Amino acid sequence: MNRMMQGALVAALAAGIASEAAATEWNVSVWGKRRAFTEHVEKIAELVAEKTGGAFTMNVSYGGLSKPKENLDGISIGAFEMAQFCAGYHPDKNRLITVLELPFLGVNTLQEEVAVSHAVYAHPAVQKEMAQWNARLLMTSPMPQYNLVGTGAPRDELAEFDGMRVRATGGLGEAFKAVGGVPTSVPATEAYNAMEAGVVDTVAFAQHAHLSFGTINRAEWWTANLNPGTVNCPVVVNIDAYDALSDEERAALDGSVDEAIAHYLTNYGELLTRWDSVLEEKGVEKVMISEEVLQQFRDIAATPARDKWIADMEAQGLPGQELYDLVETTLKETRMGN
Template identity: 80%
Template sequence: MNKIAVGAVAGAMSFAFVSDAMATEWNVSVWGKRRAFTEHIEKLAELVSEKTNGEFTMNVSYGGLSKNRENLDGISIGAFEMAQFCAGYHRDKNRVITVLELPFLGVENLAQEVAVSQAVYSHPAATEEMAQWNAKLLMTSPMPQYNIVGTGEARTDLADFDGMRVRATGGIGKAFEAVGGVPTSVTATEAYQAMEGGLVDTVAFAQHAHLSFGTINQADWWTANLNPGTVNCPVVVNIDAYEDLSDEHRAALDSSIPEAIDHYLANYGELLKRWDSVLEEKGVEKVMISDEVISEFRAKAADPIRDAWIADMEAQGLPGQELYDLVVKTLADAKSGS
């Protein structure tokens, strides 16, 4: 081979190496199927690819990389670069963010849920706890207040909850337990089978999940206004992978988060607008719980569970009172528009 040919081959090899070095491909572990709950992740992947001319891509896997309860473990060992999980799946691993799952916090809409989540995610205690799992909190997956679907006669009084087997995690599960319910924390993907097989009488979900996981198809009724709380499901990234990004790629990722969240909120808003027609189409009764029953529920669940959570966190050396106060203040600011 002559010198010119050798030089050409070497140049081509060098160019290929540079191109490979510039390319970044992340694997993202979620579960179920594409739905309102994952739209911000899909949008984030789209935006990042656009901003980097396809040099930074994300492969979103719906259950192909890990089980949903094991996503944080997968992040910790670098099995994939990004994942979504819910705090209630392993409360001992993400104690700080469980403040956002306390019942009857008074969050009224998804924008307020984003505000309180971002405030807690930015707290040093949350950052430090997630760093133990080599995880960085990237953005929340805001969900509306949970409500329950059930079969048979609608449960409209507090006495009806006594002995009720309900699929509910986190603070919502504790709230039902406080009024005699029997919570079980089967995963979202197992909820339909649990309802169909009689393991549970009712299932607590946000609207999108009742649709996505089919529980609405088993239901005779749905509580429109019980609103005992919601779950908190962050999107996290592996710290090493995040720090290994080039400045350009990291900027593309960080700058895309607000737009991804805005897209999620707009998309979820459309789902909420058509929810009544979904109920009508599927023949599900919309049940309104009386203000008296809700007040009684709140009195038995909210204060005792909040006080117990704060005491438990403080006993573990975490700033429980400070975190709860942060949520209260952030929520008040969001409601006042300040």
């Protein structure tokens, strides 16, 4: 009887060890704090755990695994399995997706941002470039058009951008540079300190980031309609980790993307709805730029930036024109579908 009980105990322990070994646990590197920008990451972790009965879980870390500008490097060496990064942090490493950061692309809604981003992510040349970093593009982090906050007199004339020190990355930085601005690409987590210390005069962010990183608390004004463009921030997974998933786990991950994005869009929509009340509460002036000034900005920044980007990509043997055309086509098709 004792031998039977011992055998049963050994079998139970072995089963428990096997079950524990079979569980998949991923570490996910993001930054800042939980906010509208990370809601789809939180949601996909929740959905994957539900669909696999807890056999596949994700630990979302806000800055504990890596600095924002080093997340892609971390993915490349397998330091963690999933991460979020912004293309403008290292445009030399993700050249092709920077097409989505060109100024004045004409993307008007978050839904359009999702459509053009995922179309670009699916392009074979883009996937090949990201594979050099052992990264598989999973989903975008759609953000509305960026706008400025600043102190002192509002900058609502193009001449007032000359010499303006602005926190702006990627294509946005180039747009402000074209009109005399002096862009700096400090990480989002350092933007408040840069503003407080006078390192920058203005900060370009989407609404959630002005809230999350506190720049709205130092602002005296906000440009409601400058809308020069936005930043593209993908969520990627380590290819080796992705390939090591079971068929069920992979299906749970891939099959949760659309639902996670839908949750993100709903959540962000609620933030945009209450934005005016946030400005009023904090005493921030809402500045409307005249159409004449906006057109001057577009004329100076948009076409030259597009042409230069396409020429630079083509000179490197990359399909710059094809990707720009893909963005334009996807925008038209998305609008027709709506």
